[in-house]
Amino acid sequence: MGKDLILKTLRHEKVDEVAWVPFSGVHAGFLKGFTAREVLTDGDKLFDSLMEVHKLYTPDGMPVIFDLQIEAEILGCELLWAEDNPPSVMTHPFAGELKVPCKCKIPKITDGRIPMVVDVMKRLKAAVGDDTALYGLICGPVTLASHIRGSEFFMDIIMYPEYVKELVGFCVEVCNAMSEYYIDAGMDIIALVDPLISQISPKSIEALFLEPFQAAFDFIRNKGALSSFFVCGDATVQMDVMCRTNPDGISVDENVNLVDAKKITDKYNITIEGNIPLTTTMLFGNQQDNMKFIVDMLDNIDHHNLIVSPGCDMPYYVPIDNTVATVQAIKQTDSVRKMIENYEAVDENIQIDLPDYENLDKPFIEIFTLDSATCAACTYMVKGIMLAKDEFGDKVDIEEYKYTNKNDIARVKKMGVEHLPSTYINGKLQWSSIIPGKQELLEVVGKYL
Template identity: 65%
Template sequence: MTGKERIIKLLKKEKVDQVPWVPFSGVHAGKLKGYTARDVLQDKDKLVESLLEVKKLYQPDGMPVVFDLQIEAEILGCELLWAEDNPPSVRTHPLAETKEIPCDCTIPSKEDGRIPMILEAMREMKEKVGDDTALYGLITGPFTLASHLRGVNMFMDMVEDPEYVKNLMKFTTKVANAMSEYFIEAGMDVIAVVDPLVSQISPRHFKKMLHEPFAEVFDFIREKGALSSFFVCGDATKNIEPMCKTNPDSVSIDENIDMAKAKEITDKYDIVIGGNIPLTTVMLHGTQQDNMKCVVDILDSVSHDRLIVAPGCDMPYDLPIENSIAVQQAIRHTEEVREMLKNYTAVEEDIHIELPDYDALEKPFVEVFTLDSIACAACTYMMGAANDAKEHFGDKIDVVEYKYTEKESIARCKAMGVTNLPSIYINGELVYSSIIPSRQEFIDKINECTVALNN
């Protein structure tokens, strides 16, 4: 059975010979050939060359062509902040100061922005590896795209003007359908609707505002003859069941979610689940043995039907090649690897972290714990809320970000007891976990903390 057959049969609820492996290599693919993130996201030849290296080294059953949630936003007027080792992040929001709904004439065409380059890369990858590898086309989900356009005001709108949110998402749903169609025509077998910000809202808001748009997108993908995945980042535990009710063929989750508990829900709806190897603590900073042990633990924790093993999200640029190979080996040769790990002992680095004396603070201290506010959309908007507060209060508050991609920040998370990313702490106390506050709500919370300090 080829990898492609394995993925397609699994998503069609048929039996397969082994658990599939899908490395979401993203810009890490460029690292394999010495290219930057900007190189592979702007140059078709460098992108294809890098993807073929992923195919050669990691031997995936399925693989994405591009992992960039800013493609549509860039075309629709968002300015991007580019990095050499991460996908770009959204820098400006064209609807931040207006509640206009873009007209249908602005829906990206196949000739707009970087779409022509991406479609050409997809067609070339289809020709070169498409017979035995399932190819994934990743689009930006309707909610995250709406947030890219509107900015942090989106979260206040959900409370104060839900009709505007619904209307804006009608537009972004049309964009999602258009992008899906382009990618399917280019030969993509699976369309992954990637929407990190789904983890930042309540099930009530999901049912009220998100169910219909996502159900429409998955129905559209099915009608066009492709398979689908609902890809979410962050602690979306509370929304796994609402996500299943939109009827995707699969759900992809990250390390913030308990795989066994999530699979109980996805099994109930006969939906495949994928994930959730930790990106930083295991894949980026761990050893080969750490990665093997993680995969074996995942395989031991759940039944192997309706299961894909994959990274929790876009793989870090600097991820060691040997760690991804170790993951692949653990999936393909689980019992041999299990034998190799008999004497395995996890080794933790002894990094001393000195926490602030929170009781002695003279002004509110806002600590934002993120995966990386450049690479992670949910983290971008959480950090955006903190930056807005800093702009409002100026020197009356202190704001700092701790990125989970850095070893010292991982140690700080452990010392602080941080369990979910992104999270905001004020004066050492957790105030927001996987929920992005509206601007006024956050300002009010900081004012409360200021009063508490003064008393």
């Protein structure tokens, strides 16, 4: 059964095939004609959508809900809702003040959307839990801290490390409470989804966050569940310290070279999960593109301690046929390899005209993101960079290019952007997968004025 395959893989036991987990998120709603908001707020629609995922994509494991704002909403963050994306955090209750929420603010099982989520978890457990491993996804403590504090959190890491420790300590208690609710509801794996880890230096992670994450994963283990550390963005240099937080698995997206990353996770005997490209392959590719990616991946990587999954939450409009092709390539790799042995992907060759960067009237700041509407790391990169607009006004131009847009993908390729999110000024890379503090940002931009 798929469930046993997932559990054995995360327990580092020998298995005969590679496990498959579709991080279907709001895409589950697309399968039934529901909007993202409907599927994240209506338990019946969420359950119906998840059953459709189970029927169409025959997963070995699957998440119940992919929304990193559930905890933030309860803690006082206002959300901006979308029809084809999860909501994003718009306000931060402790922006401008170095405070930590009191312990009475730790979410109760009756708060916010938790009752709806727990109910769906129990229903899905009863329906498919015997043959499918179920994932409970929780907003990780560092990303949750940034939701509470806002973009100032990244300067806090440098200026007020003791405050950061206290704030993240509170967020770990939130994670533990959520873990307990979800495990009691039948979840087999708890994933701490912390996309902002890729934006923080390994040295800072080790000094400030190593022990809190270890405590969170220990809590999950002591409750009898397995764990996964889910990161987005280019977390290549963070992989070693992430492994030392002692999760059972680590999930990465397409910014990370999976073969190289697996050499690190193997050293610590940790399972790695990933990392089918969300847009270029799943959303904009065809069935052969998806098959070829999977076959090439499986032909070039050791299958022990490996789970194949999308790099992150699947885009809402991913064609059903593309995901079905992915499943076929994972489960029938030999026959699919023969099907695509002569296939070559067609480059659309979209023409992109770049500005004359040497002769601009004013600094041009370009932010290349996966999509600031869905990627927390990208959201805070954009918010951080927009501080330059607040300071300099019309003296600077700022533009975001999203990897969910074909023209923007072509621009990324022409610019030679290697990692997302990244920020360029007048065509020159300034910050790659790192969110600058306000003072650094203004000093750098000021040099271009």
